[in-house]
Amino acid sequence: MACSEPRPRLAHPPARLDRRGAGAPLISIVIPAFDRPNLLEEALCSIAAQTTDVPVEVIVCDDGRMARTRRVVQRFRDHGYRYLANPARLGAVGNWNRCLRSATGPWVMVLHEDDLLYPWCLECILPHLKAGVSAACMRTSRGSAPPRARRPAGVPRSRCYRPGFFLKSSMTPFPGVLMRRDIALRLGGFDEHWGPVADYEFWYRLSCAGRIEVVQAVGAFYRVAPGQWTERTWARMLRLAHLLRLRIAREQFPESPRLGRSLARFFTLSNARCYLRRFGAGPADLIRCIGFRRCLLSRVPSGWVWEALKFASRPPGRHPWLDQDAGRAPQIQQAG
Secondary structure: OOEEOOOOOOOOOOOOOOOOOOOOOOEEEEEEEOOOHHHHHHHHHHHHOOOOOOOEEEEEEEOOOOHHHHHHHHOOHHHOOEEEEOOOOOHHHHHHHHHHHHOOOOEEEEOOOOOEEOOOHHHHHHHHOOOOEEEEEEEEEEEOOOOOEEOOOOOOOEEEOOHHHHHOOOOOOOOOOEEEHHHHHHOOOOOHHHHHHHHHHHHHHHHHHOEEEEEEEEEEEEEOOOOOHHHHHHHHHHHHHHHHHHHHHHHHOOOOHHHHHHHHHHHHHHHHHHHHHHHOOOOHHHHHHHHHHHOOOOOOOHHHHHHHHHHHHOOOOOOHHHHOOOOOOOOOHHHO
């Protein structure tokens, strides 16, 4: 099949996605916006370009103050897209939760305004929304602009991303996760106390409430650009991510606490090395984490440690190598 990609800019919204008369929405795509109307327009166009015909509602929850944000959404009024202005500023995580509460479909996706969906994203995820699944997502590309990606042939396979895998990272940097709205609300949504790793912590809780399926094809784009949350708060992200890993180790490996702590330190060390390359030495949290190179697994190749984690996380009676590619997704947001 021919290559395709989300269009970086469109002069007019596509006319394809007018589903207001299609009945109650199966999927809600809600965008937490904050004063980036140009990027918001790209995200809305990528939603309008979806190739599936299921009923979809699109809502923009605006936490900013730019009048142009409303005008961008109004360009899509023929598609039924809705604009909601927050009465008071909620902050990033608070706005994610407003997105969850505003959605009406049984499946909801929170899509950041600077991220995009490839045209086949929803079409490829839909077959994997089955009983027992709390969320499903596709792999992501990343960069400053969306790279070309090939539409998968047929229905791509999915693999379960188990709770123990979160010791390494989340299953995605964020974009393109379609989750059960009732489960997300029952869990209380994103916890603001976790700040810049609130998504990582929420995906972990979601994986404990039901299966998370990762479709083995690229279907979403995660934008990496100067001034992002990671760049501003990376030292805090590193510390919080390690605290979360220690919690995951306690909950997922209660019979092997030393192994769990060693795995947590190993993957935090990997994050710390990444930050050291990007930002240089500085905060005490980074220096402490770099000190994890003295931990039990620090000299073991990362691929071996990942295989060991998959083996330790396997359910009883299932051979781990049947899931050998599960979780081979980009690092979580704090590593981006």
